[in-house]
Amino acid sequence: MNGAYDAYFEQLKNRSPLSYWYRYGWLYPRLSRFLKGRVLDIGCGLGDMVRYRANTVGVDVNPKAVEYCRALGLDVQLMQPDQLPLADQTFDGAVLDNVLEHLEHPEPLLGEIRRILKPHGVFIVGVPGRRGYAWDSDHKQYYDETALNACMTRAGFSCQRLMHDPLRSAWLDANLRIYALYGVYHLAAQ
Numbered sequence: 001m002n003g004a005y006d007a008y009f010e011q012l013k014n015r016s017p018l019s020y021w022y023r024y025g026w027l028y029p030r031l032s033r034f035l036k037g038r039v040l041d042i043g044c045g046l047g048d049m050v051r052y053r054a055n056t057v058g059v060d061v062n063p064k065a066v067e068y069c070r071a072l073g074l075d076v077q078l079m080q081p082d083q084l085p086l087a088d089q090t091f092d093g094a095v096l097d098n099v100l101e102h103l104e105h106p107e108p109l110l111g112e113i114r115r116i117l118k119p120h121g122v123f124i125v126g127v128p129g130r131r132g133y134a135w136d137s138d139h140k141q142y143y144d145e146t147a148l149n150a151c152m153t154r155a156g157f158s159c160q161r162l163m164h165d166p167l168r169s170a171w172l173d174a175n176l177r178i179y180a181l182y183g184v185y186h187l188a189a190q
Contacts, residue, residue: 005062012045012065022178027165028052034122034161034184037092042084042113043099047074057091059084082108089118097126098180100151101133104140110155117187123157126165129172129179148183157185 032053041049044058047069058076060066069076079085094113100106113123127143128135143151149159161184166172172179 005064019178022166023048024052030163030165031095031124031126031182034124035093035095036122038090039093039095040084040086040091040116041095041097042079042109043096043102044069044076047072047076049095049097050074050076057086059086082112084109084112084116086116088115091116091121092118093122093124095124095126097124098128098132100125100148101127101139101141101143106141106151107155110152110157114156114187119187121187122160123152123185123187124182125152125185126180126182129164129176129181130174132177132179135177143181145181148181152183152185153188156188158188160184160186 028049035053037055039053039056041056041058044050044060045065047058050056050058050069051072051074058069058074059079060069060076061079061081063078066076066078077085094117096113103109117123125148127148128139130142133139133142141147145162149162152159163182163184165180165182169179
């Protein structure tokens with residue numbers, strides 16, 4: 001398994017300058033307007049969101065990524081699959097960016113996210129478009145708007161907004177690897 005973590009970590013580090021600009025110049029400012037207070041970035045990878053947004057903590061299953069982030073002085077913890085090493089109702093928001101599609105059974109992790117969110121917490125989920133989904137052989141489940149909302153509803157979240165990024169386009173969906181769908185969710189009323 002360590003070999004897979006090493007390979008995926010190297011893949012993360014080999015992003016293009018366009019991808020870097022896209023995250024810091026466009027995506028994170030766009031997502032951050034929905035986030036307040038203390039936020040958890042789940043599957044934080046290289047710690048980009050943790051670096052970008054103050055009061056953000058990261059977790060990842062990849063020990064190489066966690067070691068890298070900690071060397072940068074970031075607040076990032078190692079997590080076991082489907083287990084967040086954090087107390088109940090301690091976060092105002094959570095971000096799951098390009099992680100959900102890697103999970104064959106997302107329910108346990110989504111339950112953990114419900115557990116760590118405060119009652120009025122915001123949960124942002126990002127999934128790749130068709131080209132991005134096809135690019136990574138580790139992807140297990142493709143999500144369009146209907147599938148993403150159905151998954152989130154089953155997990156106890158209600159949709160507040162869907163955003164196609166950078167903008168809604170069938171051509172970009174088919175041809176741009178960084179094209180993605182983002183959903184902004186809240187805990188559903190009990």
